[in-house]
Structures are given as C-alpha cells and as structure tokens.
Amino acid sequence: xxxxxxxxxxxxxxxxxxxxxxxxxxxxxSIRDNEFFTLLGPSGCGKTTLLRMIAGFEDVTEGAIFLxxxxxDRLPPHKxxxxxxxxxxALFPHxxxxxxxxxxxxxxxxxxxxxxxxxxxxxxxxxxSQFAARKPSQLSGGQQQRVALAxxxxxxxxxxxxxxxxxxxxxxxxxxxxxxxxxxxxxxGITFIFVTHDQEEALTMSDRIAVMSSGELQQLGExxxxxxxxxxxxxxxxxxxxxxxxxxxDAVAKGRAQCHLGGRHRLTCDAVDGxxxxxxxxxxxxxxxxxxxxxxxxxxxxxGRVREMIYIGTDIATIVDLDGGPQFTVxxxxxxRGNARIFEPGTEVAVNMEHGAARxxxx
Amino acid sequence: MAxxxxxxxxxxxxxxxxxxxxxxxxxxxxxxxxxxxxxxxxTIWEGFSLRWYVDVFTGPESGKFKEAAWNxxxxxxxAATTATIxxxxxxxxxxxxxxxxxxxxSIGLISLPLMVPEIVTAVATLIFFNAIAIERGLMTILxxxxxxxxxxxxxxxxxxxxxxxxxxxxxxxxxxxxxxxAFTRILLPLMMPGIMSGFILAxxxxxxxxxxxxxxxxxxxxxxxxxxFGAVKQGIKPNIMAISTLLLAVSIVMVALSWLIxxxxxxxxx
Numbered sequence: 001x002x003x004x005x006x007x008x009x010x011x012x013x014x015x016x017x018x019x020x021x022x023x024x025x026x027x028x029x030s031i032r033d034n035e036f037f038t039l040l041g042p043s044g045c046g047k048t049t050l051l052r053m054i055a056g057f058e059d060v061t062e063g064a065i066f067l068x069x070x071x072x073d074r075l076p077p078h079k080x081x082x083x084x085x086x087x088x089x090a091l092f093p094h095x096x097x098x099x100x101x102x103x104x105x106x107x108x109x110x111x112x113x114x115x116x117x118x119x120x121x122x123x124x125x126x127x128x129s130q131f132a133a134r135k136p137s138q139l140s141g142g143q144q145q146r147v148a149l150a151x152x153x154x155x156x157x158x159x160x161x162x163x164x165x166x167x168x169x170x171x172x173x174x175x176x177x178x179x180x181x182x183x184x185x186x187x188x189g190i191t192f193i194f195v196t197h198d199q200e201e202a203l204t205m206s207d208r209i210a211v212m213s214s215g216e217l218q219q220l221g222e223x224x225x226x227x228x229x230x231x232x233x234x235x236x237x238x239x240x241x242x243x244x245x246x247x248x249x250d251a252v253a254k255g256r257a258q259c260h261l262g263g264r265h266r267l268t269c270d271a272v273d274g275x276x277x278x279x280x281x282x283x284x285x286x287x288x289x290x291x292x293x294x295x296x297x298x299x300x301x302x303x304g305r306v307r308e309m310i311y312i313g314t315d316i317a318t319i320v321d322l323d324g325g326p327q328f329t330v331x332x333x334x335x336x337r338g339n340a341r342i343f344e345p346g347t348e349v350a351v352n353m354e355h356g357a358a359r360x361x362x363x
Numbered sequence: 364m365a366x367x368x369x370x371x372x373x374x375x376x377x378x379x380x381x382x383x384x385x386x387x388x389x390x391x392x393x394x395x396x397x398x399x400x401x402x403x404x405x406t407i408w409e410g411f412s413l414r415w416y417v418d419v420f421t422g423p424e425s426g427k428f429k430e431a432a433w434n435x436x437x438x439x440x441x442a443a444t445t446a447t448i449x450x451x452x453x454x455x456x457x458x459x460x461x462x463x464x465x466x467x468x469s470i471g472l473i474s475l476p477l478m479v480p481e482i483v484t485a486v487a488t489l490i491f492f493n494a495i496a497i498e499r500g501l502m503t504i505l506x507x508x509x510x511x512x513x514x515x516x517x518x519x520x521x522x523x524x525x526x527x528x529x530x531x532x533x534x535x536x537x538x539x540x541x542x543x544x545a546f547t548r549i550l551l552p553l554m555m556p557g558i559m560s561g562f563i564l565a566x567x568x569x570x571x572x573x574x575x576x577x578x579x580x581x582x583x584x585x586x587x588x589x590x591x592f593g594a595v596k597q598g599i600k601p602n603i604m605a606i607s608t609l610l611l612a613v614s615i616v617m618v619a620l621s622w623l624i625x626x627x628x629x630x631x632x633x
Binding site: 055083103104108 | 528530531533534535536537538539540541542544548549552553
C-alpha cells in the first residue's frame with residue numbers, strides 16, 4: 001500500500017480529461033524514494049500533464065496521487081512539498097539571483113537571513129555564487145537553468161519535478177548538464193522526476209524510465225530493460241534506432257520462437273508471452289547487434305546486397321537490401337578493434353545476429 | 364540590403380509629413396509663444412514678458428482659476444486612482460481567472476465606452492444623476508470621471524498582463540506562495556509599468572475632460588477646462604494662453620514620466 005516509505009510518488013489510476021479529450025488514460029505507476037525517474041514520450045503523450053498533476057497545476061479528473069503515503073491530489077500547489085524546474089525557467093525577472101533562490105524558503109516562513117544563507121549554499125552547489133547579485137536577464141541560458149535548479153532545490157523538496165529543463169540548451173551544454181543533474185540527484189538524495197522527449201537523455205540519466213504515448217504508459221523499467229527488451233512496437237521504435245520487420249511465428253518451443261521473414265529468411269529468438277504459432281508480429285533488430293560478413297557464419301544468417309555505406313564518425317552504418325525482402329541497417333563501431341569491415345555498395349553479404357539481437361514485439 | 368519601404372522613394376512623402384506636423388503643432392507653438400507676449404493683444408507681438416503668467420496667479424481671475432485647477436487635480440487624482448484599481452482587478456479577473464461565463468462579454472463591456480460618442484455618455488450620465496436625484500457638484504463630476512476613466516486605465520494594464528506568462532505565478536505557488544502572495548510579490552511588481560501607464564492615461568483624460576464635466580457639474584462648480592471655456596466665451600485674453608501652456612506642460616511632464624517608467628521595466632530586470 002502507499003504507506004510504504006520507499007515509494008515517493010504513487011499514481012493510482014490517474015485520469016485527466018479536458019472535455020471529451022483524455023490527456024491521460026488511467027495511469028498507475030510508483031516512483032521510488034531517491035530515484036532518478038524519467039517520463040519519456042513524444043509531445044502530446046501526457047508526460048507534462050502528469051508532472052503538472054503531481055505539482056498541483058492540473059486537477060486529477062479521476063484517481064489519486066500519493067506522496068510518501070499522503071494523498072496530495074486535492075492540495076493546492078503551495079501545500080505540496082515538491083518543487084518544479086520549469087521548461088522556460090520562470091525566474092522572477094524583478095528579483096536578483098539570491099532573492100529568486102531564497103523565495104521558496106521565505107514563503108515557508110524562514111527568516112530573511114536564514115533564506116539568504118541557504119540560498120547562498122545552494123548557489124555554491126550549482127557553482128553560481130559569484131552571480132548572486134545579478135538579475136536573471138544578465139545571465140546566459142545555461143546559468144539561468146542552474147538558478148532555476150537552485151531555486152527548486154533550496155527548500156529541500158521531497159520530490160523535484162523537472163519539466164524538459166534542458167531542451168533550450170545547446171548540445172554541449174545539455175550533455176554537461178545531464179551529468180551534473182545526475183550528480184546533484186545522487187548528492188542531494190532527492191527523488192527526481194524528469195520529463196523529456198529525448199530518448200538518449202532519458203537513457204543517459206535515469207534509474208528507471210516510463211515510456212508514454214497518447215496518454216498511456218507503454219513500458220516502465222530500467223534503461224537497459226527498455227532498450228534491450230522493448231515490450232511493443234512503439235517503445236522499440238521510439239527508443240534508439242531499430243530495424244522493424246514483420247515476421248510470422250512458425251513454432252514456439254523451450255522458450256524460443258521460430259519465425260520467418262517473407263518466407264525466405266528464418267530467424268529464432270526468445271519467445272514472448274502472448275505470441276504463439278501463426279501470429280504475424282513485428283520483430284525489432286538493433287543495428288549495432290548485427291554484423292556483416294562475406295560468408296554466412298551461421299544457419300540463420302540473412303543474405304543480401306549492400307546498398308549504401310554511411311560514415312558517421314564513431315560508427316559506420318551499412319544499409320543492406322535483403323534478398324526479396326526489406327532493408328536492414330547494420331551499425332558497427334569505427335575502431336580497429338571493432339567489427340567495422342567495410343563492404344562496398346553492390347557487394348553480396350551475410351547479415352549475422354548476436355545472441356538476443358532479435359526481439360518479438362506485441363503491437 | 365534594400366529596405367522594402369524606403370520612405371525617400373515615395374513621392375510627396377516629405378510634403379505630406381510637413382503638412383501634418385504643421386497642422387498638429389503650429390497652433391500649440393503659437394499659443395505657447397504668445398503666452399509670453401508683453402501685450403494685451405493675442406495677435407501682435409510686443410516683446411517677451413511673463414506678465415500673463417503673473418496674471419494667472421495674481422490677476423482678477425486668479426481666484427476662479429485657482430479653485431478650478433484645485434478641483435481638476437483633486438478629481439483627476441481620485442478618479443485615476445479609483446479607475447486604476449478597478450481596471451487592475453478587472454484585468455486580473457479577465458486574464459487570470461480562467462474561462463468563466465460572460466468572460467467575452469465582460470471584455471467587450473469594459474472597453475465599449477471608448478467607442479460610445481462622448482456626448483452620448485454625457486447626456487446619459489446627466490439623465491442618470493437626475494433620475495437617482497443626486498445633487499450635481501464635485502461628487503457627480505468625480506463619479507462620472509471614475510466611470511469613463513476605467514476603460515482608458517484598463518487598456519495598458521491588460522496589455523501588460525497579457526505579456527506576463529502565467530508560469531511566474533505558478534512558479535511562486537510551487538515555491539509555497541499562496542495565491543495572494545503570488546499576486547502581491549510577483550504579478551503586481553511585474554504589472555507596475557502597465558499600472559502606472561494606466562494611471563497616467565486616466566489622469567490626463569480626466570484632467571482635460573470638458574464635455575461630460577460640463578454636463579454633470581453643478582452651477583458654480585468649475586474644473587479647469589470648463590473655467591477656461593467660460594473665460595473664452597467673454598473673449599480670448601493672453602492669460603488663457605498662459606493657462607493653456609501650463610496645462611500643456613503638465614501633460615508633457617506626465618507623458619515623459621510614463622515613458623521613463625516604461626523604460627525601467629522590472630520584467631527586463633533593469
């Protein structure tokens with residue numbers, strides 16, 4: 001039950017409707033104490049709506065939200081011990097950085113001196129002490145981002161909500177902030193709920209990820225689990241690059257499923273509950289778990305012809321036309337130790353799979 | 364790169380601009396210059412003098428003008444203050460209370476008086492005061508001024524509030540501010556330039572109103588515009604020019620003040 005101290009946020013059957021449109025369709029999920037939890041999905045999937053419901057800016061149409069066992073879904077935002085880092089930062093333009101960071105504590109009734117002291121402490125944590133007297137408009141985007149973070153952390157919230165906080169930063173800064181956020185989360189021990197549409201960001205930072213689409217939870221799990229064992233077509237397609245193929249299952253035995261692709265190519269992979277013989281389903285094959293060879297290395301190698309080779313820098317991607325079938329992308333690491341054998345376009349090749357590369361998906 | 368609308372390429376642009384400027388400003392310049400004329404004539408220049416300014420403050424009509432000016436300023440300040448408060452609350456309701464029934468109607472009703480011919484408002488207000496049997500005097504002028512100042516104060520205030528994102532208040536409430544604290548600590552300071560512009564606009568509108576004032580004022584109660592009109596009816600003397608120039612100076616000061624406040628925008632953190 002939600003009394004559990006190990007559960008920071010417990011969302012139970014939460015529904016959000018705007019008129020007849022359902023932004024969230026019965027979402028239930030538990031966010032553990034002290035974890036970096038990410039809500040991931042394309043725009044309009046309901047991730048921000050869920051975050052705003054936890055913060056208190058949106059009513060819950062149905063269902064309930066618990067914070068460490070206490071029901072909070074009817075409380076106004078200022079009575080919820082959670083703080084938000086807003087996407088546009090929403091720093092108060094008429095206050096200097098120190099006043100911004102101290103605002104929450106002041107509103108909690110702390111003395112001005114105490115608020116300032118704590119604000120200074122948090123500013124030091126985000127390495128902005130020297131900017132305490134500046135106005136937000138005198139800071140760069142990255143600095144404003146840190147102030148927003150400091151402001152939300154200063155009152156020591158039980159849960160920190162982050163609404164796509166890095167989306168306005170350029171790539172380099174974003175990467176640096178990802179590491180710093182993760183570090184801050186470990187250091188403070190505060191539960192972070194992070195909203196993003198960037199799957200790479202989610203994989204990099206999160207302890208666990210909830211993948212959402214059209215108001216529904218698609219899959220919840222650790223980064224590795226989501227990437228390597230996607231549950232359905234949406235998750236496989238949204239997270240990372242993949243080769244999606246429609247296959248027919250021929251037989252299932254001993255936890256393995258035998259499938260064929262267009263009658264020509266035979267493939268074997270782990271069986272998935274709910275997919276039995278005769279089923280026409282999708283299969284996901286991650287490009288980096290495939291490798292090319294001049295001659296087949298196993299019975300199940302797929303034969304094809306190289307269409308194009310793309311030099312990416314760290315990797316080399318090769319696009320292969322399978323005999324009588326679809327296109328495959330194969331990715332190999334561009335290193336002398338790696339498996340990057342270069343095949344010129346037009347060459348006959350075999351596409352080979354590492355164990356566990358193929359994954360059956362429910363639709 | 365060529366400017367798409369280079370003004371110098373339009374034939375007659377200079378002449379038309381000059382004509383407009385002359386029509387707009389020449390009368391003001393003439394009045395201002397001749398207010399310093401050392402002559403009882405309003406057309407013949409006889410040298411520089413401040414005698415008509417002295418006349419305004421100490422001459423035979425000075426008592427009348429001083430009382431009228433006092434009435435005008437009291438009414439303008441009270442009416443502008445009241446109208447600004449009402450307009451601020453109205454803007455908050457319309458722009459921050461979400462959607463409610465009659466919201467669109469409210470927006471229309473609050474700005475509609477701007478489009479009603481002033482003479483119609485004047486007649487209607489007079490009839491209204493008669494109907495409820497209020498004795499005409501300073502109070503009726505004040506009530507009428509508050510009413511017609513509201514839409515003028517509302518315009519810059521609501522424009523300003525529209526430009527302030529709701530996330531600032533949300534951030535405040537997220538940081539444990541109550542709704543009232545979010546309003547007083549965040550929204551109100553950010554609104555200040557709009558509120559000041561609204562106040563100054565309402566002040567100037569009230570200060571120079573003639574038509575409505577003339578209808579609803581009681582006998583013997585004058586504001587500066589009605590007093591000036593009364594004096595002009597007995598012939599234009601140069602002291603009228605001096606008074607007009609002083610009024611113009613007050614307006615210029617107010618507009619300059621409003622511009623300076625607008626430049627010191629707290630939302631821009633300066």
